[in-house]
Amino acid sequence: MLSSERMRSKLSKDDKKLLKKQAKAKLILLKHEGIETVSYPSKSIVIANGGLGNGVSREQLLSVLQGCGTVETLLMPRNKPYAFVTYMTAEEAIKAYSTLSGREISADDSELGIILYLSFVEKVEMKETLSPALPPGLMVFEDFVSPEQEITMIENIAWDSELSSQKSLKHRRVKHYGYEFRYDNNNVDKDAPLPGGLPDFCNEVLEKCLQQELIKHRPDQLTINQYEPGQGIPPHVDTHSAFEDEILSVSLGAEIVMDFRHPDGSVVPVMVPRRSLLIMGGESRYLWTHGITPRKFDVVQASEPQAVGTVSDNIDKLTLSKRNTRTSFTFRKIRHTPCDCAFPTLCDSQQMQQKNHPPQIGxxxxxxxxxxxxxxxxxxxxxxxxxxxxxxxxxxxxxxxxxxxxxxxxxxxxxxxxxxxxxxxxxxxxxxxxxxxxxxxxxxxxxxxxxxxxxxxxxxxxxxxxxxxxxxxxxxxxxxxxxxxxxxxxxxxxxxxxxxxxxxxxxxxxxxxxxxxxxxxxxxxxxxxxxxxxxxxxxxxxxxxxxxxxxxxxxxxxxxxxxxxxxxxxxxxxxxxxxxxxxxxxxxxxxxxxxxxxxxxxxxxxxxxxxxxxxxxxxxxxxxxxxx
Missing domain, CATH: 3.40.50.150 (Vaccinia Virus protein VP39)
Structure with missing residues (x-):
């Protein structure tokens, strides 16, 4: 194995110039992330500008790095604009440093290329973390809808129907059946049902839910949203007084990562596969917020099939998954009695009863x-x-x-x-x-x-x-x-x-x-x-x-x-x-x-x-x- 002095002597004058050119990137990393770079060669390199956070997928980066030698490990932290690579030998790392510093590669979320900036690091801490547990009461069922059902459900959406006076959102297509969901107060007018009830092309999915005893109530309200790549929805909890416990979401057309957040600040990113059924009940329905961050790519596990219902935090195996057009069917059962859930401080029904909250603020x-x-x-x-x-x-x-x-x-x-x-x-x-x-x-x-x-x-x-x-x-x-x-x-x-x-x-x-x-x-x-x-x-x-x-x-x-x-x-x-x-x-x-x-x-x-x-x-x- 080469000593530090011998490895340092192998650097050319051009390599040393590159060290100076990268000083600015090094200082930024030191300041914001606490990454300590070194001025001598080692087996490990930090790649500034080459991370998941700025649109570089694991596959893209790995294909470039492997051209310089055998990659022992590639670490790509979630949502960070940098990555770490460790080669089998210091000579391979030196080659990568000399070859790739200043090189432009394409980024999945940009039409323009980005330039890689490489610096040596003494070592890389590999911290394996377990996949986060799903919020209590949350269930995800893969392949719940067949490909044929998916086509039927998407093709039969009456986006331009004039059967009701409902209004679509400004930035995404939305359609309501049974009752119109009102975004001004996050509720429904229970005395004003829409004509026609729920569409017949949803019956097969709902009957399957009832036969398998996945739900207690047959839904009578449906909201269909169509999300283009880059669109999302803010974190929220469906109003307690508006709907019964179980809320169903069928995802068609594309997979998505949905973020569930506990009031203590902890977040569980949940992978929702295409044609899957997600059911929120209990704590996951009443306590945790759920939302979709607006972006064109999701961070998912790369080296093995994605586990249904969760996104792994095993950060050395993450990559980017490009979003496609997704159509979600959200089924709910209208609540006609006050909510008596186990979360009174977050429940509008119980807060109203205790006179701690006035009616909705208009x-x-x-x-x-x-x-x-x-x-x-x-x-x-x-x-x-x-x-x-x-x-x-x-x-x-x-x-x-x-x-x-x-x-x-x-x-x-x-x-x-x-x-x-x-x-x-x-x-x-x-x-x-x-x-x-x-x-x-x-x-x-x-x-x-x-x-x-x-x-x-x-x-x-x-x-x-x-x-x-x-x-x-x-x-x-x-x-x-x-x-x-x-x-x-x-x-x-x-x-x-x-x-x-x-x-x-x-x-x-x-x-x-x-x-x-x-x-x-x-x-x-x-x-x-x-x-x-x-x-x-x-x-x-x-x-x-x-x-x-x-x-x-x-x-x-x-x-x-x-x-x-x-x-x-x-x-x-x-x-x-x-x-x-x-x-x-x-x-x-x-x-x-x-x-x-x-x-x-x-x-x-x-x-x-x-x-x-x-x-x-x-x-x-x-x-x-x-x-x-």
Whole structure:
């Protein structure tokens, strides 16, 4: 075996130049992933830009690597833009390093090639992990539908039927039978059945379910969705009060990976094969969210047949599977009595009975909630809030510094304006719903004005870029959050870019840098706050600081602390010296909708948007998008 000195001496001058050229990639890996590269040859190499996360499949990479020698192991971590290869000998690794560094290969999710950057590593830790167990109550049956049945069911969908007034979703084809599923309240109108009931071409599948005693109730509601490659659906739990326990999903046309998420943050990616039947019951139906991340490829096991109902986390055997058009048949049984499941804190029926939750918040209720628990709160805490918001987040700064000189940039929801003066080569203007926060911006000599993020008074296509940092999560309904996104797009010129940050439900698990979860104070007032329209009962749970989120819609307490404020900030916070001497200030509650993984990307999945980058930062889900 060669010593380190002898192996180092075998490197040519060109090899040494390549080491310098790859210094930048090496530093990025060190900074973000903690990968330690070495300056001398070894048997193991890290391949930057050559991972599952940027569209390189195991088969593609292996075919390139084997041209340089015998590959002992190839490790491709899930969703990462790099891979590790270990050769049988150091000489083979040196050959790969010399031959493949800077080489361009094709990527499955891009029309353009990508360039590989190779660096030596001392060793690669091979951590085998067991396949995650399916959520309790979840069952997957492979080949439940025959190929002939599949053709019959797909061909008989009456996509253009005018038998009802149902509306299709904007970004995917959808059809309802039995009862129309309403996406505005995630429920059905039980007093308004659709004519005709369920179609006859589904009878064979339903009879098979009943004969095999897989279900207790014959479904009377069907939603058919057709997903094109790249489309998904946000994580959700089907409304408890709307449907009975078992929910059936038949997948036709293509396989898919469906993500199931427990409230504690753990995720189980479940492989749902083509022509399979998936049944959600019990805990998997009532407690776990399920969703489909919008992407064109899924990560699946490569070296052996995929186990039905699960995706292996054995990371050295993963590859990419290209998505195709998938048609899902979701069968449900309408519930006519209140739900009495074993998860009362998540059950709308039981929460209603306990008077802890008012009826569904409609559009009027949402605007009132935002006025009381967003607009009014920020107006009252503006001074204290501004005193805690002085350090710009690095990745937001990077985005602003990357924009061309002279760009017009709108900061929609600018707060105290901490990003308005970052790049002096940009013309930035901010707007915020809080007059007091805008006054703070003006005190700093920034351009800012008062307006609502749903209606920004600028002409369409005015800006080269927009940023929306920690704003959209304050809107109380999906429709209003979508409207806020559309307003950002309206402001952008064609080709313009936007950066969006929203609070992440998974912030505790994805980032140890989350400022919110590092706050030292702990709220002890969990329970009731003054509700909508003066209702004494809390309409939403109050979150306890430094704990996991257990609900996507919730109140977050703000403990007003008047100490260390400037005279101007004290004025905005309505504080005088007497109130300061009296100790801690009052507690305010802000409304938040915390986003699950994939939810922000799903919201941005539309024809006029290209998502250039999505990531997790500072306890937020973030996207950089471009208007096409």
């Amino acid at each position: 559009e009027v209720g949402a605007s009132i909630l935002e006025k009381e628990y967003v607009h009014k709160v920020y107006e009252d805490i503006a001074g204290h809030f501004s005193s805690t918001r002085h350090t710009p987040w690095p990745k937001v700064v990077d985005f602003l510094l990357s924009l061309p000189k002279g760009s017009m940039v709108a900061d929609v929801g600018c707060g105290n304006g901490k990003y308005l003066g970052i790049n002096k080569d940009l013309y930035m203007i901010g707007c915020d719903r809080s007059k007091n926060l805008v006054d703070i911006c003006r005190e700093k000599k920034f351009e800012a004005f008062v307006c609502d993020a749903l209606s920004v008074p600028f002409r369409t296509g005015t800006f080269d870029a927009c940023i929306s940092i920690a704003v959209i999560h304050h809107f109380a309904t999906e429709e209003r959050r979508h409207a806020a996104l559309q307003e950002l797009l309206r402001l952008l010129r064609q080709g313009g870019k936007a950066l969006i940050y929203v609070w992440a439900m998974e912030q505790e698990y994805k980032s140890s840098k989350s400022k919110y979860l590092k706050e030292r104070q702990c709220s002890k007032d969990l329970g009731k706050v003054e509700g909508i329209n003066g209702n004494a009962n809390a309409s939403l749970p109050v979150h306890t600081n430094r704990t996991s989120f257990h609900s996507q819609d919730l109140f977050v307490p703000w403990h007003l602390k008047p100490k260390n404020l400037s005279k101007f900030e004290k004025t905005l916070a309505h504080m005088d010296q007497k109130s300061i001497n009296q100790g801690p200030g009052p507690v305010y509650h802000r409304f938040y909708h915390v986003f699950c993984e994939g939810e922000l990307e799903a919201m941005c999945s539309q024809p006029n948007i290209s998502v250039l980058h999505s990531y997790h930062d500072q306890g937020n889900w973030c996207v950089i998008l471009q208007k096409s």
